[in-house]
Amino acid sequence: VVLVTSGPTREALDPIRFLTNASSGRMGFALAQRARMLGARVIVVSGPTTLKPSAGVRVEFVTTGLEMFKRVMALRVKADVVIGAAAVSDWRFENRSPLKLKRGPGRLRLTMLPNPDIIKAVATGRPPGRRQIVVGFALETHEQLAHARKKLVAKGLDAIVVNGPAALTDKRSQAVILRRDGSTRALPETSKAALAAAIFREVETLW
Ligand code: C5P
Numbered sequence: 001v002v003l004v005t006s007g008p009t010r011e012a013l014d015p016i017r018f019l020t021n022a023s024s025g026r027m028g029f030a031l032a033q034r035a036r037m038l039g040a041r042v043i044v045v046s047g048p049t050t051l052k053p054s055a056g057v058r059v060e061f062v063t064t065g066l067e068m069f070k071r072v073m074a075l076r077v078k079a080d081v082v083i084g085a086a087a088v089s090d091w092r093f094e095n096r097s098p099l100k101l102k103r104g105p106g107r108l109r110l111t112m113l114p115n116p117d118i119i120k121a122v123a124t125g126r127p128p129g130r131r132q133i134v135v136g137f138a139l140e141t142h143e144q145l146a147h148a149r150k151k152l153v154a155k156g157l158d159a160i161v162v163n164g165p166a167a168l169t170d171k172r173s174q175a176v177i178l179r180r181d182g183s184t185r186a187l188p189e190t191s192k193a194a195l196a197a198a199i200f201r202e203v204e205t206l207w
Pocket of ligand 1: 005065086087088090116117120135136138139151
């Protein structure tokens, strides 16, 4: 089983407003399609997206980071490979107003609480006696490799796919794959389908 997190998350402030990001969900769905082509059973836990998953891929839609966390923690026990391609909100609003917030004369102060790091929880809590490869993504604007290496170690991942902010919305992506053993593989700018294929080639060598 290949488990993929995908897309953005939404953190509600009131019934109308939410915090989200520009993630399209394309990378996650491309990974799912590739895993399917390789013959795996595939489950995608996806935030809101208008994309249509390819045939044979099971998609479970969630909205918030906490919902994604709960679904992934429930599904991860049966996964051989877990790939975190979702752009999860690092924070959620401490208080979600049940009523639409009204304009006031003064400033509005909002408090946010940290969301759990989903891929870190998966990588550091692997089921005992079961082989499981865990891969994350890192979106970095500068010092890409150094920052990504820190994330790879801090989250306990087997590999991390590094790319720039254009990757969030673009159809194409330029990436470097860093492995836990320190080796790196720089990929030319390619489609997300080709990047997904390259990621699974790495996963196979990690297995
Ligand atoms: O720390 P950063 O958000 O840059 O790490 C990105 C990686 O961590 C991605 O694989 C993303 O899916 C994952 N992540 C997560 N849960 C979070 C934040 C990030 O799984 N709350």
